[in-house]
Amino acid sequence: MLSLAAAVGMIAGLGAVTFHLMASSVSHVALDWLAGYRAGGPAGEGEVFDATGQSPSRLRPWLLVIVPTIGGLISGFLVFKLAPEAEGHGTDSAIDAYHNKAGMIRPRVPLVKMIASAITLGTGGSGGREGPIAQIGAGFGSFLASRLKLSEKERRILLAAGMGGGIAAIFHAPLAGAIFAIEVLYRDPDFEAEALIPGFISATVGYCVFSVVMSIWFGIDAFVPLFDVSEGIRFRDPVLLIPLTALAAVMVIASWFYVRCFYLVNARFISLRMPNMLKPAIGACLTGVLALAMYYAFDSNGDRAGHDSLAVLSAGYGYLQQVLRSADGSTLMIGVLIAVGLGKILTTSLTIGSGGSGGVFGPSMVIGGTLGAAVGMVFKEVMPGVPVRVDVFAILGMASFFAAAANTPVSTLIMVSELTASYELLLPSMWVCALAYVFGGRWTMYRKQVANRLESPAHRGDFIIDVLEGMQVADTLRPGDRSFTSVPEGMSLGEIVHMITDTKQSCFPVVDANGAYRGLFGLADVRQFLYETGGVSDLAVAQDLASPDVEPLQLQTDLGSAIGRFAQGRFEELPVVDADAPHTVVGLIRRQDVIAAYSSRLVQLRRDEAEA
Numbered sequence: 001m002l003s004l005a006a007a008v009g010m011i012a013g014l015g016a017v018t019f020h021l022m023a024s025s026v027s028h029v030a031l032d033w034l035a036g037y038r039a040g041g042p043a044g045e046g047e048v049f050d051a052t053g054q055s056p057s058r059l060r061p062w063l064l065v066i067v068p069t070i071g072g073l074i075s076g077f078l079v080f081k082l083a084p085e086a087e088g089h090g091t092d093s094a095i096d097a098y099h100n101k102a103g104m105i106r107p108r109v110p111l112v113k114m115i116a117s118a119i120t121l122g123t124g125g126s127g128g129r130e131g132p133i134a135q136i137g138a139g140f141g142s143f144l145a146s147r148l149k150l151s152e153k154e155r156r157i158l159l160a161a162g163m164g165g166g167i168a169a170i171f172h173a174p175l176a177g178a179i180f181a182i183e184v185l186y187r188d189p190d191f192e193a194e195a196l197i198p199g200f201i202s203a204t205v206g207y208c209v210f211s212v213v214m215s216i217w218f219g220i221d222a223f224v225p226l227f228d229v230s231e232g233i234r235f236r237d238p239v240l241l242i243p244l245t246a247l248a249a250v251m252v253i254a255s256w257f258y259v260r261c262f263y264l265v266n267a268r269f270i271s272l273r274m275p276n277m278l279k280p281a282i283g284a285c286l287t288g289v290l291a292l293a294m295y296y297a298f299d300s301n302g303d304r305a306g307h308d309s310l311a312v313l314s315a316g317y318g319y320l321q322q323v324l325r326s327a328d329g330s331t332l333m334i335g336v337l338i339a340v341g342l343g344k345i346l347t348t349s350l351t352i353g354s355g356g357s358g359g360v361f362g363p364s365m366v367i368g369g370t371l372g373a374a375v376g377m378v379f380k381e382v383m384p385g386v387p388v389r390v391d392v393f394a395i396l397g398m399a400s401f402f403a404a405a406a407n408t409p410v411s412t413l414i415m416v417s418e419l420t421a422s423y424e425l426l427l428p429s430m431w432v433c434a435l436a437y438v439f440g441g442r443w444t445m446y447r448k449q450v451a452n453r454l455e456s457p458a459h460r461g462d463f464i465i466d467v468l469e470g471m472q473v474a475d476t477l478r479p480g481d482r483s484f485t486s487v488p489e490g491m492s493l494g495e496i497v498h499m500i501t502d503t504k505q506s507c508f509p510v511v512d513a514n515g516a517y518r519g520l521f522g523l524a525d526v527r528q529f530l531y532e533t534g535g536v537s538d539l540a541v542a543q544d545l546a547s548p549d550v551e552p553l554q555l556q557t558d559l560g561s562a563i564g565r566f567a568q569g570r571f572e573e574l575p576v577v578d579a580d581a582p583h584t585v586v587g588l589i590r591r592q593d594v595i596a597a598y599s600s601r602l603v604q605l606r607r608d609e610a611e612a
Helices: 002-035 063-082 090-100 108-122 130-147 152-170 174-183 193-218 238-271 276-299 305-312 317-324 334-353 361-382 390-406 409-420 423-440 462-468 493-500 523-533 559-568 591-611
Strands: 507-511 517-522 573-578 581-590
Touching (some): 063 108, 090 130, 174 193, 238 423, 276 305, 305 334, 317 390, 409 423, 493 523, 517 573
Antiparallel strands (some): 507 517
C-alpha cells in the first residue's frame, strides 16, 4: 500500500505542475496580455512568465467583464458536456466519492476538472486551487486502485492519499496536505486514521516531485513557504489573546456569511431554467461586473487602491502577499481590506456557486487574511499599548476563518503555519482555531462531510463490532434459546422432514450417540437435498445434511465476534457451547438477536451521550 501511495503522490505532484502551468498560461494570455491586469502571486510561487502588465495604467477595465464571461462559457461547456461531477468545488466531490461511491471517481473527471479550473481561474473567475488538485489526486488514486482491483477500503485510502499529495504539492505544505485529506471528510473532530501513513507518503512524494520539476524546468525554488512574511513575527504577550478572541468572533461571523452566501447563490443558480452549461458564464460575468465596480470605486483614491481591489478576481494571492508583508499596515487601506474580504465572498459565490470549476480554500485565505488585517488595524488604534502587528492578525485570520468555514481546525492550523512559515504563532493559532471551530461548527463549506466515522457509509458495519465487543453471547441468549431440538446423526431424512414441521427452528445441531456436537444443517439444506435426490430417501441421514465445519460459539464469546461469524456464514442460527464443555450444545443464538442487541446498545450509548 505504501508503494502505491508513493505512486499516487508522484502523479499528484506532476498533476499539480501541469495544473499550475495551465492556469498560469491562461492567466498570462487572458488577463496579463489581453486585459492588461497582472495580479501577481505569492513570493514562494515564483514567476513562470515575465510580467507584462504590472502598471495599472495599462489596464483595460472593460475586458475584466468580457474575459471572465468567455472563460465561464468555455468551462461550463467542458464540464457539463464531459463530466458534470467536475462542477463547483472539487473537494466536496472527492468527499462524496469517499463516503457514498466506494471511492469511485470516473477517470475523465480529473482531466476535465484540471482544464476547466485552469480556464476559470486563468480568466479571472474567483476560486482556489485546492478543489481541482484534490479531485485530480483523488481521481488518480481511485483509478489506480480500480485498475489493480483493490478492495473498496484500499481504494478509499488511495483516494484520500491522492488528495493529500496534490494539496501538499500545490500549497508547499506536505504535513498539512496529509492531515487535511483525512480531517476534511468529517464535521466532528474525527480523522480517517487508516489513510494517515499513506497520506504522509503521498504528500512527501507529491511535494518533492512538484518542487524538483519546478526547479529543473523553470528555475523556481519551490522548497520554500508559499507566502513570504515580514521578519520578527513571534508571540510574547498573552494580553494579545484578548483582541485575538475578538478576531475569532469576527471570523466566525464572516465564515457564516461566506457559507450562507455561497449556498444561497448556488440555490438560485440551480433554480434558473436555462442550460446548466451557460450558468458559469453568468456567474463569471457578474463577478467581472462587481470587480469593475470596485475598481472604479477605489481608483480615485490612488496608491494602487483600485488595482488592489481587483484581488476579488482569480486567486487574489498577490494582494494577500502584500498584506502579509505589512507589519504595521502603513501600506494598506482598511477600506480596501474590508471591500476585498467581503467582495471575495461574493465573487467566489458567483463563480463557483454558479457551477464554475475551482476551489474554496484559496479564497478563504484571502478573505480571512484581509479581514484579519482590518481587525488588526482597528486594534492597533484602540490598544496602542499592546504590540499589535497587522500581519499577525492577517495570518491568524486566515487560520480561524477556514477553521470555522470547513470544520478543519487541526489541518488549517498546520496549513497556515506551513504556508507562511509562522511556527512562532502556533499558540495563538491554536487559540483562534479552537474558538472558531467551537462557535462555527454548525455550518460548513463542505456539505458532503458526515458527522464522524460512525455516520459514514464507508464504515457501515465497522462500528457494529466495536459496540458489541463489550457484550457476550451469554448476555443475549434468552431462556427460550436454551430449549432447542438437536438431531441424532443417524436420524433418517423422513424423520427429519416430519420433525421440522413441528418446530420454529431454522437450523439444527447434529449430535452423536454421546450428545457431542458433529455439525449443523438448516432448512435450506433439507430443501436442496430433496430437490437433488427427487424425494425422501430412507438411506439419507442427518449426518449427510450436516456441515461439520460450522464451529459453535461459546457462551463467553463477545458479540462482535459473533456478528462476524454470522457475516461469514449462511446460517441464521448458530449453536452455543460452554467453554467447560466445548462439545455439548447448550443453546442456539439467532442473527436477529445479535442485531437487536446492537440496536439496543446503540440507543443506550446515544442516550448517555445526550445526557452527558
